[in-house]
């Protein structure tokens with residue numbers, strides 16, 4: 001699967017050259033090599049994709065669900081066969097390690113597998129004889145054309161939180177990858193093409209704001225699935241709502257983790273290091289703040305500092321690497337500025353990962369794992385999404401205080417607790433204000449058959465991605481009340 005240097009759009013079953021005036025370079029964040037050029041497609045090209053999807057919807061919605069999912073079965077096999085190739089592409093454009101990239105594609109496949117159950121998941125329900133001779137039932141029908149807008153950090157997985165469900169339910173789609181990492185979805189589209197999916201059912205438009213705005217303003221687009229930063233999520237949600245569209249918009253995060261004195265420190269540290277520094281801290285479920293309670297402070301601080309220092313940082317395709325670079329030089333500068341801000345606010349850089357020298361990749365966008373100690377719970381560093389490998393340490397005396405601090409937070413994507421107490425675990429999962437809860441888990445990512453349930457400023461909407469929520473989001477219900485009787489006879 002070779003890709004052309006100038007990426008193309010995929011509209012109505014055809015690869016087409018964009019008429020864009022502006023292009024961006026797709027940069028390997030470790031080597032700083034230019035991998036391709038991505039067009040910033042226009043509203044007119046987006047309109048063409050919407051028209052193609054709208055025409056394809058006429059027949060696609062009539063295609064039985066059992067036939068629609070046959071394309072997904074084929075796609076699953078193709079994804080399995082091309083897993084290494086796709087993972088390599090993710091590492092090339094996104095920077096994460098090859099193992100992390102493979103795990104990402106596994107998650108994508110998991111969503112395809114769940115969406116293969118749509119004939120059952122999409123079933124409605126019925127009641128016979130709600131009144132004498134009258135039956136009532138509810139059926140689910142697809143919405144029509146839907147738009148899917150993706151962020152940079154999981155180019156192989158996030159499209160799959162939505163796309164397999166959308167098409168299996170009978171909708172047609174336009175997908176826009178992040179302009180920073182458009183290569184993976186190009187490859188995925190080539191695989192989708194091999195499944196023989198009818199033209200127009202799935203369309204790929206590369207670009208940025210102009211494409212998003214065209215999707216948001218077009219009356220034929222019935223629903224928007226968005227994942228990205230909170231300010232853009234809010235904007236997309238409000239425009240979609242103003243235009244009468246259904247919307248699910250996942251935003252940013254600032255994920256806190258409590259470590260209680262009764263936690264197993266060795267296991268906690270291993271899991272926490274992966275959560276805070278895995279994918280260079282660019283997971284929306286990365287641990288960002290660790291709140292130690294009581295005597296956990298000393299043991300955890302020493303252990304996590306050691307784990308941060310010993311993490312192998314380098315090019316994600318090199319063997320033994322545990323962490324790659326962050327996505328862009330701007331992102332690196334932003335993260336380093338935030339570390340400085342933390343120090344100015346009174347925190348101590350216990351482990352300072354700024355401006356590391358990574359042999360062979362001196363120009364790469366690397367920041368090593370960083371630990372900030374004595375962080376002010378109300379300060380900028382404790383409340384701002386950093387999206388980099390930086391863990392802030394805060395110490396409190398009780399679990400009550402720790403939960404209260406979490407619940408004062410702006411975001412609610414994930415909150416975790418490390419403990420060996422069932423009672424503490426129950427209290428935490430009951431009281432913590434976050435949609436994804438981890439107990440002795442560092443990245444509480446739901447399996448594909450559960451919804452991805454961010455709260456507060458981490459999510460705008462009602463129905464989340466994945467599983468049953470995705471089926472509900474991508475269908476509308478119709479309730480039918482029927483009276484049938486043989487008018488010639490008295491029963």
Ligand code: NAD
Nearest residue numbers: 150151152177178208209212228229232250251252253284
């Ligand atoms: P981003 O908001 O910059 O971009 C996301 C998408 O929106 C991209 O496709 C981009 O082209 C588009 N976009 C950007 N600015 C826009 C604008 N002004 N108008 C219209 N469209 C615009 O996000 P990112 O930097 O690509 O991704 C990182 C963010 O995504 C982080 O905040 C992270 O927490 C979040 N994220 C959240 C989840 C979740 O499940 N909640 C998952 C992954 C990432």
